[in-house]
Structures are given as C-alpha cells and as structure tokens.
Amino acid sequence: MSSLLKIFKYKWKTYRHRFVPWIVFNLRKNERSVRQVTERSKDRLVSDEEVSKTLIRFFRALLRNDLARQGEVLRLLSTSTQIRYLSPEDNERPEKGEPGREHRRPMETMLNTTGFYIERKPSSLPFAGTGVFVTRGMVPKGTTVAMYPGTIYQTFEPILFQSIWNPFIFRCIDFILIDGNDKGISKMIYRSCSGRDRIGPFGLCDATWLTANPKNPLAVGQYVNNCSKDRAANVYYQEYEVPEEFPLELRQYLPNVNYRHDTQRTLRCVVLVALRDIHPGEELFSNYFTIVN
Numbered sequence: 600m601s602s603l604l605k606i607f608k609y610k611w612k613t614y615r616h617r618f619v620p621w622i623v624f625n626l627r628k629n630e631r632s633v634r635q636v637t638e639r640s641k642d643r644l645v646s647d648e649e650v651s652k653t654l655i656r657f658f659r660a661l662l663r664n665d666l667a668r669q670g671e672v673l674r675l676l677s678t679s680t681q682i683r684y685l686s687p688e689d690n691e692r693p694e695k696g697e698p699g700r701e702h703r704r705p706m707e708t709m710l711n712t713t714g715f716y717i718e719r720k721p722s723s724l725p726f727a728g729t730g731v732f733v734t735r736g737m738v739p740k741g742t743t744v745a746m747y748p749g750t751i752y753q754t755f756e757p758i759l760f761q762s763i764w765n766p767f768i769f770r771c772i773d774f775i776l777i778d779g780n781d782k783g784i785s786k787m788i789y790r791s792c793s794g795r796d797r798i799g800p801f802g803l804c805d806a807t808w809l810t811a812n813p814k815n816p817l818a819v820g821q822y823v824n825n826c827s828k829d830r831a832a833n834v835y836y837q838e839y840e841v842p843e844e845f846p847l848e849l850r851q852y853l854p855n856v857n858y859r860h861d862t863q864r865t866l867r868c869v870v871l872v873a874l875r876d877i878h879p880g881e882e883l884f885s886n887y888f889t890i891v892n
C-alpha cells in the first residue's frame with residue numbers, strides 16, 4: 600500500500616506542473632512549470648570563444664558533408680539521366696556505399712569531429728519519459744555536449760498559447776525564453792520564423808531538430824532531464840550569444856531563431872557543457888534551475 604502511495608506521489612510530483620488547476624492555484628510555484636533558471640553561477644568552464652570554436656569546427660564538418668552529399672546526388676542524377684539514353688551495357692549504376700562515397704551520416708561526422716555522439720532514448724529514470732544519452736565515444740569535461748533548440752522570445756513578446764502544457768520552455772536569467780517544444784503550435788511558429796529568415800542562399804537557422812533526425816545532432820538539449828538525489832548533474836546550461844562574425848554559411852546549423860525578426864538583435868543560444876568526463880552509456884542530467892552566463 601505504502602509503495603503504491605509512493606508511486607502515486609512521485610507521479611503526481613512530476614505531472615502537477617502540467618495540470619492547469621494546480622498551476623492556477625499555485626501561481627508562485629507555477630513559475631517553475633517553465634524551466635526557470637533562478638541561480639546564476641560564474642563558474643564557466645568554457646569561454647564563448649571556445650564554444651564558438653567548437654561549433655564552427657563541427658558545423659564546417661557538417662557543411663562539407665552536406666555539400667559532398669549534394670554533389671553525390673547530382674552525380675547520381677546525371678548518371679540516371681544517362682541511364683535513360685545509353686544502351687544497357689553502358690549502365691554502371693553506382694552502388695550505395697561503394698568506394699568513393701564522399702559523404703558521411705551526421706553521426707559519423709560528429710564522432711569524427713567531436714569524438715562522441717549523443718542520442719535521445721527512454722530515460723534511465725522511471726516516469727521521466729525521454730532522456731539524452733552519450734551513446735558513442737567520451738565527452739571530456741568542459742565540452743559543449745548539446746544545444747537547447749527553439750524559438751527565442753524577448754520578455755515583451757507573446758508566448759501565452761505556446762506555454763500552455765509546455766514543459767520545454769527555458770527561461771534565462773534575463774527572462775529571455777526559449778521554446779524548445781517540437782510539437783503543436785511551438786513547432787508551427789518555429790517553422791514559420793525559420794522560413795522567414797534567410798540571407799541570399801543561406802538559411803539562418805536549422806529546423807530539422809523538429810524531426811526525428813536533426814542535421815545537427817547536438818540540438819537535442821531540450822530532452823535532457825533534471826538531476827535528482829541519486830543522479831547528480833553532469834552538464835550545465837551556459838548562455839551563448841552568437842557573435843556577429845559567426846560565419847553566415849554555418850548559421851543554417853544553429854537550432855534557434857528569434858520570434859520577431861530584428862537585424863539589430865544578436866541570437867541567444869544556450870549550450871550544455873559537460874561538468875565532468877562523461878562516458879558512453881551515461882544519461883545527461885542538468886540542473887533546471889541553474890545557468891551560467
């Protein structure tokens with residue numbers, strides 16, 4: 600009986616933040632139904648320059664890979680055009696995976712560039728839904744291990760409808776909000792904003808984090824679960840203001856977009872940084888209420 604009660608209490612504690620009457624009657628606590636950062640820490644393990652360096656190096660590898668894949672598609676297309684016009688004996692259809700394949704999957708690219716790979720999987724905590732795990736390689740302390748994707752809202756921008764039953768809203772120290780929900784109205788808004796922002800041929804952000812296969816595999820930070828008594832945090836949130844000089848052609852891999860288009864405003868991102876070496880098989884845990892800025 601007592602174990603049933605315990606399970607019920609546990610379930611209720613994790614669910615109540617999404618139960619509207621509870622939220623209404625607990626307005627002060629309600630603030631915590633968004634992932635609200637209340638503590639500021641100055642203990643940065645990495646500088647913004649280092650975060651930039653890591654992201655640029657990784658995004659360059661992703662871009663090289665995408666270009667190689669596009670080249671390969673063009674080559675295949677031109678070959679298949681020839682197939683139609685040439686005689687059958689001239690058909691040398693390239694096989695999938697044959698030598699000469701230039702492009703890699705994002706996972707291989709990430710493993711080769713950063714030395715690790717992260718993936719969403721059922722959490723190791725009961726009733727905690729999905730979590731994020733290091734599935735390949737090792738993450739050294741101080742490494743940017745994930746990014747928190749989503750639409751960026753300034754304090755004066757409307758987010759009421761998006762925030763209803765939405766556990767993916769992250770609040771920064773300065774009250775800037777990031778809506779990392781990959782479903783419903785949040786998803787529609789992100790798609791619409793990301794389609795709006797382009798410079799010439801370049802998209803300025805990535806919308807594939809809304810799918811099961813993001814082209815930037817780091818963009819799953821919104822699925823990292825909160826630490827608990829027996830699962831200490833192994834990553835922390837760090838604000839990262841994308842510098843003006845961040846290469847234009849690499850911005851297409853940034854998983855964030857400003858809700859309102861404003862060329863004067865820099866883009867706020869939040870990255871997750873490893874607090875210690877993290878080994879393959881380990882789940883990532885953060886502290887929902889602490890951020891480094």
Ligand SMILES: C[S@@+](CC[C@H](N)C(=O)[O-])C[C@H]1O[C@@H](n2cnc3c(N)ncnc32)[C@H](O)[C@@H]1O
Pocket residue numbers: 613614616722724725726727728729730766767821822823824825826827
């Ligand atoms: C932003 S989501 C994290 C991803 C979530 N696990 C999912 O599958 O959608 C935050 C929600 O995850 C669950 N969660 C996070 N940390 C937890 C923990 N330590 N124990 C139980 N549930 C947790 C809670 O339901 C919380 O509202």
